[in-house]
Amino acid sequence: QVQLVESGGGLVQPGGSLRLSCVASGYTFSDYEMGWFRQAPGKEREFIAHISWSGGMTEYGDSVEGRFTISRNNAENTLYLQINALKPVDTAVYYCAACSICRPTNASEYDYWGQGTQVTVSS
Numbered sequence: 001q002v003q004l005v006e007s008g009g010g011l012v013q014p015g016g017s018l019r020l021s022c023v024a025s026g027y028t029f030s031d032y033e034m035g036w037f038r039q040a041p042g043k044e045r046e047f048i049a050h051i052s053w054s055g056g057m058t059e060y061g062d063s064v065e066g067r068f069t070i071s072r073n074n075a076e077n078t079l080y081l082q083i084n085a086l087k088p089v090d091t092a093v094y095y096c097a098a099c100s101i102c103r104p105t106n107a108s109e110y111d112y113w114g115q116g117t118q119v120t121v122s123s
Contacts, residue, residue, distance in 0.1 A: 002026035002112045004096050009117030016086050016121070022079040022096030022114055030054075030074040033099050036081045037107055038092035038119075048094070049081060050104030059104045064090075086121045093118050 008020040020036070036048040049070035050059045058070050069082040079096050093116040102109035 002098075004098065004112055004114035006094065006096050006114045006117040009094060009119045011120045011122065012086055013123050014087060014121055018083045018086065018119060020081040020083065020094055020096075020117060020119075022081075024077045024079070024098065027098070027112070029077040029098075031100070032111075033102060033104070034070075034072060034079045035097045035099065035102075035104060035110060036068075036070060036079075036094060037097060038090075038094045039116075040092040043092075045095070045107050046092075047105040047107070051079070061105070083119070086119075088121045091119060091121050 003025045004022055006022045012018055030053055033053055035050040037045050038048055039045045047061045048064055049068055051070045051072055055072050067085045071080045095116045096114045097110035098112040099110040
């Protein structure tokens with residue numbers, strides 16, 4: 001059974017940082033590309049970042065580039081998202097997802113999804 005379990009979300013003040021994790025099980029993690037998306041209330045799911053199976057290639061959404069860093073540890077079946085300089089507009093549920101082959105920004109092409117972790121940025 002495939003599982004993606006996110007953690008690391010929470011309440012943080014503007015300007016703060018968080019590190020989100022996504023632990024994968026039930027499939028060969030290193031064979032899949034991985035992505036992060038987020039969804040704020042009343043808004044569509046938004047592409048955040050994508051990383052190739054080896055970790056050698058990354059891509060970011062325009063709204064987060066320079067502040068967010070995606071990485072992975074294939075030995076530990078774990079995906080990460082380092083989030084710096086958080087802003088209130090970053091408040092959302094953050095999801096990790098896996099795809100065998102996909103266009104990174106296209107959520108519909110991802111095969112597996114986690115349940116999400118809430119990030120709230122507020123003073």
